[in-house]
Amino acid sequence: MRLFIGNKNYSSWSMRPWVLLKQAGIAFEEVKILFDSFKPDSHFKQSIKAVSALGKVPVLVDGDLTIYESLAIVEYLAESFPDKHLWPADKVARAKARMACAEMHVGFTALRSACPMNIEASLPHIGAIVMRDNGAAVANVKRLETLWGELLRQYAHTHSDGMLFGAFCAADAYFAPVVMRLKTYGIAMSPMVTAYMSRLCAMPGVATWITDALAEHEFRDFEEPYRLSQ
Ligand SMILES: N[C@@H](CCC(=O)N[C@@H](CS)C(=O)NCC(=O)O)C(=O)O
Incomplete structure (x- = not known):
């Protein structure tokens, strides 16, 4: 493959x-x-x-x-x-995981467009402006807080991974890039969600991607609305 x-x-x-x-x-x-x-x-x-x-x-x-x-x-x-077990084993949890992925697939457009993924960048000053001026992006962040909060309260304790549905599954993979954005743009989340974000970044598959991304050093102007090329 x-x-x-x-x-x-x-x-x-x-x-x-x-x-x-x-x-x-x-x-x-x-x-x-x-x-x-x-x-x-x-x-x-x-x-x-x-x-x-x-x-x-x-x-x-x-x-x-x-x-x-x-x-x-x-x-x-x-x-x-x-x-x-890329989806949760339980039918109800599986339906919720599919909903979350579908919501991510088509949604959160304001946040995605204002805060494009850029793992190596640190842009909290931009995040602050987005959270001050961009109501649609703020609504996206609130929705993430609600969605993740509900899932974490219900499922995180069911597996040592502490992911959205307990064990790491497709939903966590689907939200991993959003977690990268929240970190790059320094967008504050609740302690429960912040702890989930840290656990997700520490999952070996995610950590390896981040390490590779940091080693890449391939600056692309058209992906960089905020930084200047060195
Ligand atoms: N809905 C597609 C989106 C894929 C997508 O937009 N990929 C970007 C890179 S992250 C791309 O290839 N963009 C090229 C383009 O827009 O022409 C998916 O889920 O795979």
């Missing part, structure tokens, strides 16, 4: 299936296509379009099958590796 991803510092969508695979201990080959631009003639677009017509990462290639869209990749992995 090969997983095509973009820059680890910037590519929030790539991070989701990658940390899920890594955390579950599923073997795969990583193929990184560095962003240059998203223009049709860019190296990135040409390279990923040769793999998948959508022209976006992540893409999972398993034999003859090519899957784009991160949620479809997660579902395919969950079906292919049932013993890895």
Whole structure:
């Protein structure tokens, strides 16, 4: 199995299936296509379009099958590796985990656009301005607090991982990039959620992604609304 991803510092969508695979201990080959631009003639677009017509990462290639869209990749992995419990075992918890991932997939747009993922950056001054002036982003953060708070209160104690549904699952992988944003932009969360964020960052699959992202040093102007190139 090969997983095509973009820059680890910037590519929030790539991070989701990658940390899920890594955390579950599923073997795969990583193929990184560095962003240059998203223009049709860019190296990135040409390279990923040769793999998948959508022209976006992540893409999972398993034999003859090519899957784009991160949620479809997660579902395919969950079906292919049932013993890895990528979704919670309990039916009700599983429904809630799928809801949370679907909500993440289409939602939190104000926060995502005001605070793009940038793992190596430290931008609390930008986070403060966003939280002061951007009501929609503030609402997104409040929704995260409510959603995560409810799940953590109900499930975190059921497994030593202390994740949203107890053991690490697809929902945690799905929210990992949001946790990166909250950290980069210094957005304050409740003590319970802050503790979850720390536990998530310490999960080996997530920690490895962060280490790789910090080692990347590939500055891209078009991914950097706030920093200047050194
Ligand atoms: N809905 C897609 C989103 C994928 C996506 O937007 N990936 C970004 C990188 S993080 C990308 O490839 N962008 C290229 C572009 O927009 O042209 C998914 O879930 O996989």
